[in-house]
Amino acid sequence: MTLNLPLLVVLMLLMTGGCVISITARSLTSSVVSMGTAGLILSILFLLLGAPDIAIVQVFVEIVALIVLLSTIRRETRADMSSSGLYGVLTLIIFALFLFVFMLHGSEIVRPFGQPVIKMGAEYIKASPVLLKAPNTVTATVLDFRGYDTLGEATVIFTAIAGVIVLLRIKGRKDE
Amino acid sequence: MIVYIIVALMFFTGLYGIIAKKNIIKIIVGINIVGYASNLLFILLGYKWGGIAPIITEDMTAVYFIEKAVDPLPQALVLTSIVIDLAFVAFLAALAIRLFERYGTFDMDKIRRLKG
Amino acid sequence: MNDKGMSEIVKGISRIVFPFILLYGLSLILYGHITPGGGFSGGVVITGGFVLLLLAFGKGYVFRILPVNIAKALDSAGALGFLAIALLGFLSSSFFYNLLPKGYIFHLWSAGTIILSNIMIGLKIASGLFVAIAVLSMARLIHTKEGIKYKQSRTTEEEDQ
Numbered sequence: 001m002t003l004n005l006p007l008l009v010v011l012m013l014l015m016t017g018g019c020v021i022s023i024t025a026r027s028l029t030s031s032v033v034s035m036g037t038a039g040l041i042l043s044i045l046f047l048l049l050g051a052p053d054i055a056i057v058q059v060f061v062e063i064v065a066l067i068v069l070l071s072t073i074r075r076e077t078r079a080d081m082s083s084s085g086l087y088g089v090l091t092l093i094i095f096a097l098f099l100f101v102f103m104l105h106g107s108e109i110v111r112p113f114g115q116p117v118i119k120m121g122a123e124y125i126k127a128s129p130v131l132l133k134a135p136n137t138v139t140a141t142v143l144d145f146r147g148y149d150t151l152g153e154a155t156v157i158f159t160a161i162a163g164v165i166v167l168l169r170i171k172g173r174k175d176e
Numbered sequence: 177m178i179v180y181i182i183v184a185l186m187f188f189t190g191l192y193g194i195i196a197k198k199n200i201i202k203i204i205v206g207i208n209i210v211g212y213a214s215n216l217l218f219i220l221l222g223y224k225w226g227g228i229a230p231i232i233t234e235d236m237t238a239v240y241f242i243e244k245a246v247d248p249l250p251q252a253l254v255l256t257s258i259v260i261d262l263a264f265v266a267f268l269a270a271l272a273i274r275l276f277e278r279y280g281t282f283d284m285d286k287i288r289r290l291k292g
Numbered sequence: 293m294n295d296k297g298m299s300e301i302v303k304g305i306s307r308i309v310f311p312f313i314l315l316y317g318l319s320l321i322l323y324g325h326i327t328p329g330g331g332f333s334g335g336v337v338i339t340g341g342f343v344l345l346l347l348a349f350g351k352g353y354v355f356r357i358l359p360v361n362i363a364k365a366l367d368s369a370g371a372l373g374f375l376a377i378a379l380l381g382f383l384s385s386s387f388f389y390n391l392l393p394k395g396y397i398f399h400l401w402s403a404g405t406i407i408l409s410n411i412m413i414g415l416k417i418a419s420g421l422f423v424a425i426a427v428l429s430m431a432r433l434i435h436t437k438e439g440i441k442y443k444q445s446r447t448t449e450e451e452d453q
Contacts, residue, residue, distance in 0.1 A: 002226070005178075012182045012216075019186055019209045023193040028201050028282075035205050042212050049219050050229045050246040052328035054254055056320070060336040061262045064343055064421070065208070068428060072269045073201055073282075088196030095195065096188055103184060113179050114225040121222070121230075121247035129232050129241075133394045134325040134403035137230040137245070141252040142330065143409040147378060147388040150413065153256040154371050157420055160263035161367065164424045167270040168431045231328060234398055259332050259417060266424040273431055 003048045011048075015041040028073045036066040053138050179220055187213040198284045200272045204265065211261045215254045222247030298348050306348040313341035321414040325403045331410040335417025342422050351429060360426050363419040370416025377405050377412060 018038035025031040039062035047055040111117060118125075128140040142150055190213060193206025227246040232238075272282065279287045321334030346354045381389030395402035 009178060009182065012179060012186075015212075016182060016186050016189065019189045019212070022205050022209070023189055023197065023202065028199070031202065031205055035208060038209065038212060042216060045216065046219060049223045050227050051219055051251045051254075052229050052231075053330060053333060054215075054219070054251055054258065056328065056333040057255060057258050057336055060333075060340045061258055064336070064340060064425065065262055065265045067343060067347070068266055068269050068425065069201065069204065071429065072272055092192055092195045095191065099188075107177075107180070110180070110221070113177065113220065114223060116222060116224055116247060118222070118224075118247045121249040122242070124248050125230060125242055125245050129238065129397060131394075132390065132403050132406070133397040134406055135232045135398060136325050136327065136330070137232075137248040138251045138255065139325050139330040139406060139410070140403070141248050142255060142332075143406050143413070144388070144390055144404075146252060147409075149253070149256060150409075151374065151378060153260060154374060154413070154416055156260055157263045157417070158367070158371055160260075160267045161420050161424045163267050164270045165427055167267075167274055168427050229328065255330075255332055259336065262336075262421065263424065266421075266428060269428060270431075273428075 008045070008048070011041055011045055015045070029070070032066065032069045032073060035069075036062055039065075051138075053136075180217070183213050183217045183220065186216075200275065200282045200284065203284075204268045204272070207268070208261065208265065211257070215257060218250040218254050222250040302348050306344050310341055310345060313344065314338060317341065317414075317418070321410055322400070322407070324410045325406045326398060326400070331413030332417060334410075335414040336421065338414070338418040339421040339425070342418075343425055346425070346429060351426075355426070358422065360423060363423045363426070366415055366419035367423060370412050370414075370419065373412040374409060374416065377409050380405065 015038045018034045018041065022031045022034040022038065025034065039058065043055045043058035043062065046052075046058055124141050124145055125137055127145075128134050128137045132140050132144060134140040134144075187210060190206045190209030190211075193202050193209065197203060197206065223246050226244065228241075228244045230245040230248040230251070232241045232245075275287060276282060279290050281287065317334045317337035319334075320329035320337060321331055324330035324334065342354060342358065345357070378388045381387050381391060384391040390404040390406070392404040392408075394404050401407070
């Protein structure tokens with residue numbers, strides 16, 4: 001299936017709609033479920049943009065994150081009636097203006113969509129099937145050319161899981 | 177250029193959730209949406225028209241593959257980022273459970289009021 | 293995620309589907325350098341299979357198949373194994389040097405240390421995320437006279453005591 005610009009724009013607008021609903025919805029359940037919708041559309045986008053590895057990961061990560069969040073909000077049955085105060089909106093406007101100036105600067109150096117200059121990636125594409133005999137360039141990049149990244153990523157995941165275990169432990173609390 | 181504008185819109189939606197919303201679950205959802213937008217931006221920057229996945233198959237010549245393949249470097253970065261996002265969501269859910277145990281609510285305003 | 297699990301229909305379907313999910317995850321890990329996939333994808337898929345069992349059969353069944361302490365050990369083993377493969381490069385020249393013979397392209401045993409790294413990363417991701425979700429599912433809040441209290445239950449047997 002070939003990708004064209006209208007299809008891409010429609011899918012991205014659908015995804016943005018899911019994001020808006022998930023932020024503005026009153027019920028926490030519908031908020032989390034529309035976040036899941038946005039994530040699944042994102043995985044279709046990854047598949048169309050030539051990244052099947054990431055599409056597989058995104059589908060399963062989305063489902064597992066959805067289950068984690070749904071089992072967390074099971075405790076709270078009340079709806080989210082909190083209104084965003086004037087203070088929050090003002091902070092957002094200042095922040096958005098600040099980022100908007102950055103994006104204007106960035107739009108001068110970014111290439112038009114669909115015509116990138118591939119510098120480092122071109123070397124990986126050339127070297128991976130010849131030097132490493134690995135047809136999948138992404139795996140070769142993750143585990144061989146850029147192994148340090150993956151080592152750091154493994155450390156981050158180890159730390160996050162240790163944080164979950166420490167936060168939810170019951171032994172060793174003396175303040176009761 | 178329009179695709180980058182939509183990505184920026186998505187990013188600001190998530191930022192609005194993080195800054196202006198008072199519910200912890202909404203804040204976690206906002207963080208997730210900001211993650212989606214930045215991951216999508218990386219993949220969009222590496223795409224070229226008519227590109228194929230950077231995986232060579234047996235019926236493909238090397239010249240055709242080098243000419244057509246999209247950039248594998250952003251894909252490698254995003255691959256690690258997505259899995260880190262999942263571990264981060266689990267960590268934030270653990271924090272939310274702990275806060276709910278202490279205060280009985282997910283609302284940041286009530287938690288702030290109950291502190292003193 | 294209650295202890296009894298879901299209805300008999302869900303249990304029957306997940307009993308049939310679970311081996312195929314596991315097989316798909318293992319295939320993604322082993323053929324990660326030839327086809328789309330790799331350690332990350334395979335590990336997340338295997339975690340998804342275990343989450344399906346956790347939802348369908350309850351906690352006691354899953355923790356009998358894969359106890360949390362063993363999963364924690366596997367998590368550390370995966371991380372240390374990846375580090376060991378990286379240190380193996382010092383035998384030849386430098387950190388992360390790919391010193392095994394490369395073999396032929398499109399064969400399973402090719403690309404040197406990439407396949408070993410894939411297996412280690414898959415082990416690490418699958419067991420690590422399983423530990424996180426298992427700990428989250430064991431956390432439960434109970435209502436007492438003083439208010440809401442936190443309680444962590446290891447298995448169903450300990451809960452009865």
